[in-house]
Amino acid sequence: MSEQVRGAEESEKPARLERPARREKPERAQKQPFLYVVVCAAGVACGVSKLITAAQERDWEVGVFATPVAMDGFFDTAAVEARTGRPIRSAWRRPGDPRPFPAPDAVVVAPATFNTVNKWAAGLADTLAVATLCEACGLGVPVAVLPCVADALASHPAYRESLTRLRGMGVRFGDPYAGAAGKDGGRPEFAWERALDLLERP
Numbered sequence: 127m128s129e130q131v132r133g134a135e136e137s138e139k140p141a142r143l144e145r146p147a148r149r150e151k152p153e154r155a156q157k158q159p160f161l162y163v164v165v166c167a168a169g170v171a172c173g174v175s176k177l178i179t180a181a182q183e184r185d186w187e188v189g190v191f192a193t194p195v196a197m198d199g200f201f202d203t204a205a206v207e208a209r210t211g212r213p214i215r216s217a218w219r220r221p222g223d224p225r226p227f228p229a230p231d232a233v234v235v236a237p238a239t240f241n242t243v244n245k246w247a248a249g250l251a252d253t254l255a256v257a258t259l260c261e262a263c264g265l266g267v268p269v270a271v272l273p274c275v276a277d278a279l280a281s282h283p284a285y286r287e288s289l290t291r292l293r294g295m296g297v298r299f300g301d302p303y304a305g306a307a308g309k310d311g312g313r314p315e316f317a318w319e320r321a322l323d324l325l326e327r328p
C-alpha cells in the first residue's frame with residue numbers, strides 16, 4: 127500500500143539519532159504524543175529549533191518534515207536532527223523501507239510559505255511535506271499553521287481562497303506577527319509557541 131494511501135507514518139523501528147542535549151526518559155518516551163513539525167522555505171525557518179524545544183517542553187515528541195527547498199540552507203538541519211533524535215524527512219522513503227515516524231497526534235506547519243499553503247489547498251502533493259499535510263486533516267488530528275507570507279503575496283486571490291478552503295477543512299491558522307512591535311519598533315519576533323497554543327484549543 128502506498129505511503130499516501132496508508133496516510134500515517136507508522137513505524138516498527140524509528141531511526142533514532144543521538145540526542146545528547148536531553149535527559150533520557152525511556153519509560154515515558156513510549157507514551158508521549160507525537161507531533162509532526164513541517165518546515166517550509168521562509169527566511170524565519172532558521173529559528174525552528176525554538177518551536178521544537180517549546181514542543182518538547184510541553185511533552186511532545188517531535189519529528190520534522192521539511193520541503194526540499196527548506197532543506198537547502200534555510201535552517202540548521204544537523205541541529206534539528208540532534209534535537210529531535212530523528213532524521214528530518216524530506217523525500218519519500220523507498221518501498222520496503224520502514225516508516226521512520228509513528229502516526230501523528232498533531233501537526234504544525236511553521237513557517238508556512240505562500241507556495242506550500244497554495245499547493246496544500248489545491249491538493250498538489252508533489253513533496254513529502256505537502257503530501258503529509260494533504261493527509262493530515264483526513265487523519266482527524268489537529269493541524270496548526272503559522273504562515274510567513276508577505277502582504278503583497280497574501281493579497282493574491284489564490285492565497286485568500288487557499289486559506290478559506292483550509293479553514294473549512296478544520297485547519298487552525300495563527301498570526302505569528304500579531305501583538306506589540308519588536309524592540310526596534312519593527313515587526314515582532316515570530317511567535318513560534320502560538321502554533322502549540324492553537325493545538326490546545328478545544
Ligand SMILES: Cc1cc2nc3c(=O)[nH]c(=O)nc-3n(C[C@H](O)[C@H](O)[C@H](O)COP(=O)(O)O)c2cc1C
Binds near residue numbers: 169193194195239242
Ligand atoms: C531568503 C529567502 C527567504 C524567503 N522567505 C519567504 C517567506 O518568508 N515566505 C514565503 O512564502 N516565501 C519565501 N521565500 C520564497 C520560497 O523559498 C519559495 O517560494 C519556495 O519555492 C518555497 O518552497 P516550499 O513552499 O516548498 O518550502 C524565500 C526565499 C528566500 C530565498
